[in-house]
Amino acid sequence: MTNGQQKALATLLPIYSISLSGQIIDFEKIFGNANPLVVEIGFGMGVATAIIAESNPGVNYTGIEVHTPGIGRLLMEIERRGLKNVRIIVGDAVEAFNAVKTESIYGIHLFFPDPWPKKRHRKRRIIQKPFTNMLASKLQGGGYLYMVTDWAEYADTALVELSATEGLENAYERFAPPQIWRPKTKFEERALADGRQIKELFFVKASCTELF
Ligand SMILES: C[S@@+](CC[C@H](N)C(=O)[O-])C[C@H]1O[C@@H](n2cnc3c(N)ncnc32)[C@H](O)[C@@H]1O
DSSP states (O other): OOHHHHHHHHHTHHHHBOOOOSSOOOHHHHHTSOOOEEEEEOOTTOHHHHHHHHHOTTSEEEEEEOOHHHHHHHHHHHHHHTOSSEEEEESOHHHHHHTSOTTOEEEEEEESOOOOOSGGGGGGOSSSTTHHHHHHHHEEEEEEEEEEESOHHHHHHHHHHHHTSTTEEESSSSSBOOOTTSOOOHHHHHHHHTTOOOEEEEEEEOOHHHHO
């Protein structure tokens, strides 16, 4: 961890973090507005998070992460860019989503989740049931879940899992075309340099009117 990241954690985390207290999080109160909310799972160093948030000041972003150097880095970006629309939850995504109100989120971002390539570790992958059911339940009608991975086999299983998740519909036939608004991170550049293909999945929550 750099000195800057360490300092950011000490001074900025109390300002920009949302603590999990076992209660449902009141995002409107925290952000001071009722703007749409996008939640990102595992933002890593948070560079993409900060760029996307800066480009969309009318959307609120909350990133969930456990990796402290990355949390420090995103805090530094929030300050440097003067972002008013970013908050951080330090902790596990499953626990964090438990504290999110049903049908309240506009978008879920999941960029390069840990692929857990070994067969015996695949049960640790975040995109599988019952967690996908929980994610779908937290999206509002018309909301979206956007996942990007450089692990082809994970992309295939995620496609199956998300397609079989009640309430979610694939916005494309199979994989999505690259969403041009998503900035490329070092992680993605390394994957491309290593010859891995990037696969994108974009699912939407059916709106209530479509269900009835
Ligand atoms: C492979 S990295 C990708 C980071 C970033 N999204 C990017 O594109 O560069 C996956 C990240 O997800 C985080 N992560 C994994 N499981 C998590 C969980 N259950 N809750 C929150 N973060 C998690 C890890 O700490 C790690 O930073």
